[in-house]
Amino acid sequence: YRPGDDAMTDDPLARLRAIGLGLPEATEKLSWESTPTFRVRDKIFALFDRDREGRAGCWVKAPPGMQEALVAADPARYYRPPYLGGRGWLGIRLDADADPDWDDVAARVEESWRLVAPKKLAALHED
Secondary structure: OOOOOOOOOOOHHHHHHHHHOOOOOEEEEEEOOOEEEEEEOOEEEEEEEEOOOOOEEEEEOOOOOHHHHHHHHOOOOEEOOOOOHHHOOEEEEOOHHHOOOHHHHHHHHHHHHHHHOOHHHHHHOOO
């Protein structure tokens, strides 16, 4: 995935998959029966989810304080996900009603990958 790539599909899982699997050593694995998770060396850095109303979203690991700041600034786009929200993970709404900014989603997924990836691997993927 490259920021600004308008040729991508409107399917949020397909777009998230393109972003997540575009990172070094990233793999996809179904967890909890049907949840697509994206991992680096078997550590989750992003996952795709649908809430009870069927709205698509993804969860990513965020640096300390980032979840609170983004949720407070834009609660229509960001949320505190169940289960991992208490650990600082950030939820990003991906449904069409949320009008996701895919460049921002890509940046947040890559940031999460960097937080989870081994330091030597992350260092090889410096900008």
